[in-house]
Amino acid sequence: MKSFVCIKYVPDTSEAEVKVNSDGKTVDDSKFSYDINDADNYAVEESVLIKEDKGGEVDVVSIGPKQSEVMIRMALAKGCDRATRIEDERIANHDPLMVARVLAGAIKDQEFDLVFTGCWAEDDGHMSTGVALAEELGVNHASMVKKVEVLDGKVRAHRELEGGLIEVVELELPAVLTIQTGINEPRYAPIRGIRQAQKKELNVLNLDDLGVDPSEVNLDASGVILESLYIPEIESAAEFIEGEPEEKAEKLASILVKGGLV
Amino acid sequence: MGKILVLAEHRQGVLRDISYEMMAIAPKLAEEMGAELETLLIGSGMDEMAKELSGYGAKVNVIDDPVFENFNAEKYQKALSALIDNMKPAVLIAPHTAQGVDFMPSLAVEKKLPLVAEAIDLTYEDSTLKATRTMYSGKVNATVAFKPADTCLVTIREGAVEAPEPAAAGDVEKIESPLKEDLSYRQFVEYIEAEVGDVDITQSEILVAVGRGLKEDKNLPDIEELAMAIKADIAGSRAATDAGWIPHDRQVGTSGKTVKPKLYLALGISGAFQHVAGMKGAKTVVAVNKDPEAPIFNVADYAIVDDMFKVVPALKEKLKEMKG
Numbered sequence: 052m053k054s055f056v057c058i059k060y061v062p063d064t065s066e067a068e069v070k071v072n073s074d075g076k077t078v079d080d081s082k083f084s085y086d087i088n089d090a091d092n093y094a095v096e097e098s099v100l101i102k103e104d105k106g107g108e109v110d111v112v113s114i115g116p117k118q119s120e121v122m123i124r125m126a127l128a129k130g131c132d133r134a135t136r137i138e139d140e141r142i143a144n145h146d147p148l149m150v151a152r153v154l155a156g157a158i159k160d161q162e163f164d165l166v167f168t169g170c171w172a173e174d175d176g177h178m179s180t181g182v183a184l185a186e187e188l189g190v191n192h193a194s195m196v197k198k199v200e201v202l203d204g205k206v207r208a209h210r211e212l213e214g215g216l217i218e219v220v221e222l223e224l225p226a227v228l229t230i231q232t233g234i235n236e237p238r239y240a241p242i243r244g245i246r247q248a249q250k251k252e253l254n255v256l257n258l259d260d261l262g263v264d265p266s267e268v269n270l271d272a273s274g275v276i277l278e279s280l281y282i283p284e285i286e287s288a289a290e291f292i293e294g295e296p297e298e299k300a301e302k303l304a305s306i307l308v309k310g311g312l313v
Numbered sequence: 314m315g316k317i318l319v320l321a322e323h324r325q326g327v328l329r330d331i332s333y334e335m336m337a338i339a340p341k342l343a344e345e346m347g348a349e350l351e352t353l354l355i356g357s358g359m360d361e362m363a364k365e366l367s368g369y370g371a372k373v374n375v376i377d378d379p380v381f382e383n384f385n386a387e388k389y390q391k392a393l394s395a396l397i398d399n400m401k402p403a404v405l406i407a408p409h410t411a412q413g414v415d416f417m418p419s420l421a422v423e424k425k426l427p428l429v430a431e432a433i434d435l436t437y438e439d440s441t442l443k444a445t446r447t448m449y450s451g452k453v454n455a456t457v458a459f460k461p462a463d464t465c466l467v468t469i470r471e472g473a474v475e476a477p478e479p480a481a482a483g484d485v486e487k488i489e490s491p492l493k494e495d496l497s498y499r500q501f502v503e504y505i506e507a508e509v510g511d512v513d514i515t516q517s518e519i520l521v522a523v524g525r526g527l528k529e530d531k532n533l534p535d536i537e538e539l540a541m542a543i544k545a546d547i548a549g550s551r552a553a554t555d556a557g558w559i560p561h562d563r564q565v566g567t568s569g570k571t572v573k574p575k576l577y578l579a580l581g582i583s584g585a586f587q588h589v590a591g592m593k594g595a596k597t598v599v600a601v602n603k604d605p606e607a608p609i610f611n612v613a614d615y616a617i618v619d620d621m622f623k624v625v626p627a628l629k630e631k632l633k634e635m636k637g
């Protein structure tokens with residue numbers, strides 16, 4: 052089994068204040084902490100589990116800045132074999148079709164059985180890159196995968212649909228699978244793995260190195276323009292309960308009891 | 314000017330709500346564009362569904378062929394690719410669902426057409442189609458404009474808008490399946506129904522739901538005691554069920570359960586739309602979150618901005634006291 056796993060370095064904005072910069076097109080990321088996209092963490096684990104079961108190798112591919120190498124080394128520490136980091140200012144990052152074309156550029160001339168991506172990136176969340184990548188590579192795909200069984204020349208994928216219904220499909224290899232969270236239990240990198248990861252190959256390439264024509268993946272090539280970003284108006288009609296934590300708890304308790312809610 | 318084609322979605326013999334929801338967005342856009350609006354159904358044995366869908370006044374195009382008995386991304390892509398060539402719609406609107414995300418991006422690549430995924434609204438201004446979508450866990454909205462293209466591809470988020478009431482009846486036209494041969498690269502095997510657990514949270518009167526804010530399962534006992542004090546069942550966000558703190562059958566949201574309790578306490582849950590979609594039917598929502606910007610407050614009736622580990626123990630004591 053030869054696999055690739057595509058991982059993205061994303062900001063954790065679940066607890067952070069997000070501000071739009073004065074250009075109206077980017078957000079102020081100076082206070083964000085970045086790490087691997089949640090679904091991609093599960094994709095790494097799945098690729099390593101399959102390698103441990105069937106043998107073979109796993110290559111990591113990521114388009115991102117120098118700082119993301121900490122994340123890439125972590126994937127190598129968990130059992131991936133080598134990595135390619137792509138950095139090039141010319142890539143139209145806002146368009147998943149352009150991102151997919153660049154990822155394909157790093158994969159298509161090599162042999163592979165499976166390509167793993169996350170099903171969804173937490174930051175811009177197009178849920179599109181993996182399926183577009185499959186078409187660029189000219190191979191089969193299944194998205195939102197929550198269980199993988201590798202068979203002879205085929206893969207059986209359990210797709211998670213709305214309401215938790217599972218659709219089981221069988222695909223001929225090679226194939227792209229977009230992985231949904233919860234498919235496995237991502238491991239912690241072992242100390243020994245962290246040491247070994249420092250010695251593993253990590254190539255940094257740009258579009259020219261990949262042989263991808265910039266005019267096929269830049270802002271001009273993209274069919275969409277990111278016009279503006281803005282903070283949506285908060286439509287909260289909630290009654291905000293104020294005070295020290297104990298006071299808040301007491302006020303809430305009496306609202307619930309007096310209102311007959313509990 | 315041109316045609317807007319809306320692809321309806323069905324599963325296990327019924328039209329899904331998103332099919333109607335798209336009919337809240339598409340007619341408005343058709344008017345702005347001066348375009349003709351038509352819908353499209355692909356499947357096998359589609360008469361009933363076609364009739365139902367025609368209630369929205371737009372002509373329904375139906376591909377009714379045994380080849381499409383089960384959803385198959387490969388076949389949908391082939392069929393849509395041929396339809397784009399034949400009908401040349403200015404816009405093709407499809408659901409942003411487990412089905413839609415499985416073929417729209419590859420269709421866009423195949424046809425070299427632009428795609429905007431998961432729009433929550435569409436407008437037509439200055440001869441340009443523009444989509445609104447959300448980013449950064451719902452904290453930022455983006456306006457994305459299409460460059461001129463033969464067909465613009467869009468997927469629409471589920472539950473973004475209310476479905477309109479059916480209006481006038483439209484025509485139903487059967488069109489021949491453009492797919493001549495069956496494809497074998499990808500095969501449907503079976504459906505497996507979602508797990509059922511010991512408690513059916515869709516029937517619960519009171520739910521205490523926890524999210525990633527719980528941090529570790531050793532923090533669960535406090536939550537369990539609170540739930541016990543008010544006879545509530547415990548539920549969780551996807552982050553809480555993925556982490557293994559809460560059983561999977563108690564996940565609330567689009568890929569979990571839709572609940573409608575009298576009282577829903579959301580503790581350490583950010584309020585991603587996939588979560589909110591599953592609990593917005595709750596009568597009263599209480600949210601405790603230390604982030605004042607958390608989107609969960611948009612659907613809350615009572616809000617506490619604070620550390621749940623400080624609030625929950627006190628709340629539990631007070632409730633025990635007051636309920637005697």
Ligand SMILES: Cc1cc2nc3c(=O)[nH]c(=O)nc-3n(C[C@H](O)[C@H](O)[C@H](O)COP(=O)(O)OP(=O)(O)OC[C@H]3O[C@@H](n4cnc5c(N)ncnc54)[C@H](O)[C@@H]3O)c2cc1C
Binds near residue numbers: 527565568604620622
């Ligand atoms: C296809 C798809 C389907 C999905 N389906 C679902 C679904 O069915 N259900 C679902 O829930 N999600 C679903 N998701 C995931 C969803 O997008 C979010 O990632 C998820 O809901 C986040 O869970 P959370 O709110 O618990 O975690 P986070 O978003 O990480 O939020 C944690 C919150 O806890 C707060 N917090 C942290 N510490 C404390 C503290 N001490 N006190 C108080 N507050 C604290 C933080 O401020 C933050 O707001 C789906 C995603 C995809 C892509």
Ligand SMILES: Nc1ncnc2c1ncn2[C@@H]1O[C@H](COP(=O)(O)O)[C@@H](O)[C@H]1O
Binds near residue numbers: 090169175
């Ligand atoms: N810059 C990137 N580098 C590597 N992989 C990426 C990148 N952007 C997106 N992906 C992959 O595509 C998946 C889905 O992203 P999206 O379509 O934006 O939701 C992610 O989970 C990643 O696996």
